[in-house]
Amino acid sequence: MSVATEAALHFEGVGKRFPNGTSALEGVHLSVAAGEFVSVVGPSGCGKSTLLRLAAGLDAPTGGRVTGLAASGESVGFVFQDPTLLPWRSVQANVELPAELAGVGRAERRERAREVLALVGLDGFAKQLPGQLSGGMRMRVSLARALMGRPSLFLFDEPFGALDEITRLRMQEELQRVLAERGFTALFITHSVTEAVFLSHRVVVMSARPGRVTAAFDVPFDHPRPAELRYEPAFARIAGEVSAALRGGAK
Numbered sequence: 001m002s003v004a005t006e007a008a009l010h011f012e013g014v015g016k017r018f019p020n021g022t023s024a025l026e027g028v029h030l031s032v033a034a035g036e037f038v039s040v041v042g043p044s045g046c047g048k049s050t051l052l053r054l055a056a057g058l059d060a061p062t063g064g065r066v067t068g069l070a071a072s073g074e075s076v077g078f079v080f081q082d083p084t085l086l087p088w089r090s091v092q093a094n095v096e097l098p099a100e101l102a103g104v105g106r107a108e109r110r111e112r113a114r115e116v117l118a119l120v121g122l123d124g125f126a127k128q129l130p131g132q133l134s135g136g137m138r139m140r141v142s143l144a145r146a147l148m149g150r151p152s153l154f155l156f157d158e159p160f161g162a163l164d165e166i167t168r169l170r171m172q173e174e175l176q177r178v179l180a181e182r183g184f185t186a187l188f189i190t191h192s193v194t195e196a197v198f199l200s201h202r203v204v205v206m207s208a209r210p211g212r213v214t215a216a217f218d219v220p221f222d223h224p225r226p227a228e229l230r231y232e233p234a235f236a237r238i239a240g241e242v243s244a245a246l247r248g249g250a251k
């Protein structure tokens, strides 16, 4: 079986040029295997969000091919930096929304919402409104909502970028725990090299626009990873290599 058919997500020489002439991506080759967590780091404006939109099938490439789960109609979970919760709906009603729109019955919705809220550590908060929650808790709601559809592929666009440092580190650890329980494939965009290394099986570095994949680094530590791993020399060595590749690509 070829890589293309085994991969949960496969970019083959992908380019994206917008109608105004901006070339966001050029010749991107990237495969994400089922169950693999891949992070993408790159300079601002190098096309990371564009890559994610193509992965989700929200936009089409102008060159090359994108194949995999989303392209074959499988459900995809999206988590953005902005949790985009409806302020007038309770935590539970926000989490249930996609299932409600998909016509899932009330009893099943309730049950699934209870399950995913417990999974992200929000049991007891179901009746609260988003405005009553901290930024970290709102992000947990956003993650719970994405888990409702039981997607096998998750696309994350800088999900923890707006959080304070301590909350951000805790959310990285929580995400790992959820990953271990549910098991899913992920493409994760971040500006933080340590976040990328801590979470991922593989970190991919992109060049400045038009974005291309310039380097990739395997991160061999077992999951779930302890918080203290971030202070280990082996971790620092990989983070240093990724940072050096990033600086090289940004020239």
Ligand SMILES: Nc1ncnc2c1ncn2[C@@H]1O[C@H](COP(=O)(O)OP(=O)(O)OP(=O)(O)O)[C@@H](O)[C@H]1O
Pocket: 018, 019, 020, 022, 023, 024, 042, 043, 044, 045, 046, 047, 048, 049, 050, 051, 209
């Ligand atoms: N619809 C569009 N039309 C024209 N240009 C666009 C469009 N969407 C994005 N771009 C341009 O394409 C390039 C890549 O944008 P994209 O948002 O994918 O980058 P990014 O790496 O996610 O940026 P950042 O790190 O700042 O979030 C940018 O120069 C952006 O201005």
